[in-house]
Amino acid sequence: MATAPAIDRADTRPDMSDAEWKARQELAACYRIFDHLGWTESIYNHITVKLPDEPGAFLINPFGLLFSEVTASNLVKVDIDGNVLDGSDYPVNRAGFVQHAVFHRNLPDAHAIIHTHTTATMAVCATEAGLLPTNFYACNFIGRIAYHDFEGVTVRDEEGERLLKNLGDKRILMLRNHGPVVMGMTLPIAFVQYWALQRACEIQLATLSMGAPIHVSQEVIDVHQRDIFMAQASAEPGRADFDAWVRRIDKIDSSWRE
Numbered sequence: 001m002a003t004a005p006a007i008d009r010a011d012t013r014p015d016m017s018d019a020e021w022k023a024r025q026e027l028a029a030c031y032r033i034f035d036h037l038g039w040t041e042s043i044y045n046h047i048t049v050k051l052p053d054e055p056g057a058f059l060i061n062p063f064g065l066l067f068s069e070v071t072a073s074n075l076v077k078v079d080i081d082g083n084v085l086d087g088s089d090y091p092v093n094r095a096g097f098v099q100h101a102v103f104h105r106n107l108p109d110a111h112a113i114i115h116t117h118t119t120a121t122m123a124v125c126a127t128e129a130g131l132l133p134t135n136f137y138a139c140n141f142i143g144r145i146a147y148h149d150f151e152g153v154t155v156r157d158e159e160g161e162r163l164l165k166n167l168g169d170k171r172i173l174m175l176r177n178h179g180p181v182v183m184g185m186t187l188p189i190a191f192v193q194y195w196a197l198q199r200a201c202e203i204q205l206a207t208l209s210m211g212a213p214i215h216v217s218q219e220v221i222d223v224h225q226r227d228i229f230m231a232q233a234s235a236e237p238g239r240a241d242f243d244a245w246v247r248r249i250d251k252i253d254s255s256w257r258e
C-alpha cells in the first residue's frame with residue numbers, strides 16, 4: 001500500500017545521520033498515532049527511543065507541545081544525564097526524563113519506552129488487583145506485568161533503584177495510582193504491546209461496570225500465551241500494526257515527517 005514519500009533528511013536536517021533521521025520519523029509517527037487514537041494527556045506523557053548510532057542518547061518529545069504537534073525535527077535529543085544534545089530550544093519534562101532515563105540507562109533491551117495517563121490504564125493502575133485475567137488481551141499479559149507503589153511524581157533520581165527492582169525481568173511496569181510504562185526492543189514492539197494493554201484495560205473497565213467477570217484459568221492463559229505469536233501479521237513483531245497506523249495518520253496530516 002502506498003505511503004507518503006519519505007522526506008529526505010539531507011534537505012531538512014543535514015546535521016543528522018540517516019539512522020537518527022529514521023528514528024526521529026518513526027518516533028514522530030508514533031506520537032501522531034497516539035494522538036489519533038486519543039491516548040494523549042495535554043502536553044504531558046512520553047514516548048522515547050534510544051538512538052541506534054549514538055550510545056547514551058535518546059529522543060523525547062519537546063515539553064509544551066501536544067502529541068499532534070510533534071515532528072521528526074522538533075523531537076529533542078538528550079543524553080542519559082539530561083543534557084540537550086541537538087541545540088533544541090524546547091525544554092524537556094523532568095518527570096519524563098528521570099523515569100525514562102533510569103530504564104534506558106540500565107536496560108540494554110529497553111530501546112523504546114511508552115508512558116501514558118489514559119483513563120483506562122490509570123484506572124487499572126488504581127485498583128489493588130491491577131490487571132485481571134478476564135479478557136482476551138489481558139491474558140497476553142498475566143504474569144508478565146510488574147507493579148510499583150506510588151511515591152509521588154517521578155522526579156527524584158533515588159526512586160530509580162526501586163523502579164528497577166520492582167520491574168525485575170518484566171518489561172511492563174504498572175505504576176500504581178499513576179499509569180503504565182511499556183518497554184520494547186523496537187518501537188513497533190512497544191507500540192503493539194501498549195495497544196493490547198490499552199485495550200485490555202478499557203475492556204476491564206467496561207466489564208467491572210457490568211457485574212462479576214469470568215476469570216480465565218492459568219491453564220488457558222498458558223495456552224493463549226504460547227499460541228498468541230501465531231496471530232501476528234508480520235515476521236517483525238508489531239511492524240504490520242505500526243505501518244498500518246502510519247498509513248492512517250498520513251491520510252490526516254503527514255507533517256510529522258518534517
Ligand SMILES: [Zn+2]
Binds near residue numbers: 117179
Ligand atoms: Zn506519568
